[in-house]
Amino acid sequence: MIDLRALRDLPDVVRASQRLRGEDEGLVGAVLAADERRRGALSQFEAARGEQKARGKEVARATGEQKAALVAAAGELAARVKALQAEAADGAAEVDRLLRSISNLVADGVPAGGEGDFRLLEEVGTPRDFAAEGFEPRDHLDLGEGLGAIDMTRGAKVAGARFPFLTGAGARLELGLLSYAMARAVEWGFTPVVPPTLVTPEVMGGTGFLGAHADEVYRLADDDLYLVGTSEVPLAGFHAEEILDLSAGPLRYAGWSTCYRREAGSHGKDTRGIIRVHQFTKVEMFSYVSAADAPAEHERLLGWEREVLDAVQVPYRVIDVAAGDLGSSAARKFDCEAWVPTQGRYRELTSTSSCTTFQARRLNIRERTADGSTTPVATLNGTLATTRWIVAILENHQQADGSVLVPEALRPYVGLDVLEPLRR
Known part of the structure; x- marks a missing residue:
């Protein structure tokens, strides 16, 4: 708060x-x-x-x-x-x-307005001209089914709509992507974490997820616990009620977790494939820093997200999200959106938010100052890889025969250079 x-x-x-x-x-x-x-x-x-x-x-x-x-x-x-x-x-x-009930103070320079009022900061890469290559691109679900990588039908049979199975090449691609992201995070000094994916109301509310968007969160009423939609939540709660020593610099964690979102109010939106699903996996960066250092840390998180996006070789753009689309906890948010050829538009793959001291005040996370007093720290978060990236990888690296080239950086982690269609 x-x-x-x-x-x-x-x-x-x-x-x-x-x-x-x-x-x-x-x-x-x-x-x-x-x-x-x-x-x-x-x-x-x-x-x-x-x-x-x-x-x-x-x-x-x-x-x-x-x-x-x-x-x-x-x-x-x-x-x-x-x-x-x-x-x-x-x-x-x-x-x-x-x-x-009052959202975080919007940072100076954030554009006014809603979802469509973002400020475009940069476009990276050029979308492929499939017509010049002589074939019509297939969407990620067609490709995924042909590769034996995505099975929506059996997912719906087992768990209901928007719960996919990733199988074979799909499972290998997700595990390889997330493993690559975690390896890079460790290289950058993050402590790897596999956190709980159930949290208490105090932690869920402390991170700001039980406000206007509480209907997005799954709740286990009998246990009074919530399923997290991002490991930002348990990582924020990790140091609740603590006084941190930030004298040596930020504390940085990278959480690998399954995530759950009800997608309430999204009926009819992105129902095809795995763009908007109820369960997915993500590697999330999370930083605790002194409040004065938050803007610089925010730029660092964005830079690390971009390094991983560059490694998977998909065209993308960077936007400064408008105030009405920030969510209650964020003072500023940068999104990276990848080009999806069959949709002819950019779709969000990463998001990094500076929450300033908003979450730390709710969770009572402080640092000791030079005069011996305490003051709230700042918290920041950023997506490093998630299941949705498979959409952009499949569509942007597809070949005319339905195969998909694995980005070179991921090949040692996926164990394949090319994802080949199943031969039936």
């Missing part, structure tokens, strides 16, 4: 951020009013508590009828102190509830 002191000092900045996101700026006034009530109740409680202590001393010195009268008055005062304490506690809970 955002800093309450910053909201008190610069309410117009928070209102402007809410407007950029297309969210309710009236929440700022609601927080300020609730905070004023909380502080008033707390002030009354402290005054009554001081009076209670003074009366206690009088009772100790008094005798006879005077003492009886003072004891009776002290009882009434104790009840008032208890009531004021409860009022102050309720006020604090109300401030916290309202404050958690």
Whole structure:
């Protein structure tokens, strides 16, 4: 959540951020009013508590009828102190509830608007001219079925729609891609992690995933646990309630996990193939840094994502995501979108977000400063590879006979140079 002191000092900045996101700026006034009530109740409680202590001393010195009268008055005062304490506690809970409903402050320079209002930063590579090569490109599902790599029919039979089987060459390609990504992450100094994929409400809520998009999350009601849609969530919870030592630089983790998303509200969208599925696998980078270092770390994460994209040799573009499409936790987000030939457009493959201190405040993750005090750290995340990349790899590296060339960088990890169609 955002800093309450910053909201008190610069309410117009928070209102402007809410407007950029297309969210309710009236929440700022609601927080300020609730905070004023909380502080008033707390002030009354402290005054009554001081009076209670003074009366206690009088009772100790008094005798006879005077003492009886003072004891009776002290009882009434104790009840008032208890009531004021409860009022102050309720006020604090109300401030916290309202404050958690305000999204992170949008970083300077983020474009206004929604999904289509991004800023294009760069295009890399040139889409293939399949007409010049003399054949019509096939989409990833046609290719995947021909390769014995993707089986949507049996996935639906076993688990329902949008739960694919990756088999044979498909499984080898995914494992090879993710292994390559993890190897690069280790090379860059990340600690590899295989995290839990079930988390508590405190961790899921602490990362900001139980707000406006809570309907995207699978919940196990009997156990009060949530299935994660990204290992960002357990990696953020990894250091909850801790004071970190960042004197030697950022703490960086790379999580390999299965991920689950309900895709609520996406009925009719991308129902063909594996672009939008309920279960997939991902390698996710996660960084804990000092707040001042967050912008530089964000650029580093983007650079590492681009290195892996360059290695798989697909055309892509980099965009600065608009404020209304950031999600509640991100202050800024850069997406890399790969060209999908049969769709004639770019589709997201990676996303890297700077969450500044938003998640750390909720999860109480701090660092020790030079003067001995503590301050919230910044958290950042970025996708390094995921199942969806198979779409771009298959379509961009397909050959006229239905085979697919494996990008050279992946060949030692996949164990194949070419994915060959099954011969039936």
